[in-house]
Amino acid sequence: MTSVPPKSRCGPVRCATLAILLVVATSAVLHAQSPAPPPAQKSEKLAKPDTRTESASEKTGGAKSVAAKRQKLRDCGIKWQEEKKAKGLTGKAAYLKFLSACMKS
Secondary structure, three states: OOOOOOOOOOOHHHHHHHHHHHHHHHHHHHHHHOOOOOOOOOOHHHHOOOOOOOOHHHHOOOOOOHHHHHHHHHHHHHHHHHHHHHHOOOOHHHHHHHHHHHHHO
């Protein structure tokens, strides 16, 4: 007697779909169970303390606070409007020249 292989209970398309679904589900479960990667260690360059001789605040005007700089900019804006009306100035170049002189004073 010859043995006959058992008949498949699903068609070729359905079996392929189930196989793909099984692979995707298995990989999702394995990915969810994998441990988180270890935290990255700081490199020596990042771990070194800042040894610059001049800080950014010293370069931009010393001990002036951000609020003081903003207020100075507002005041210069008001002065620019007055100057613009009085002398009929227009354009970006004129504004930048005025603003530079105003912020220095």
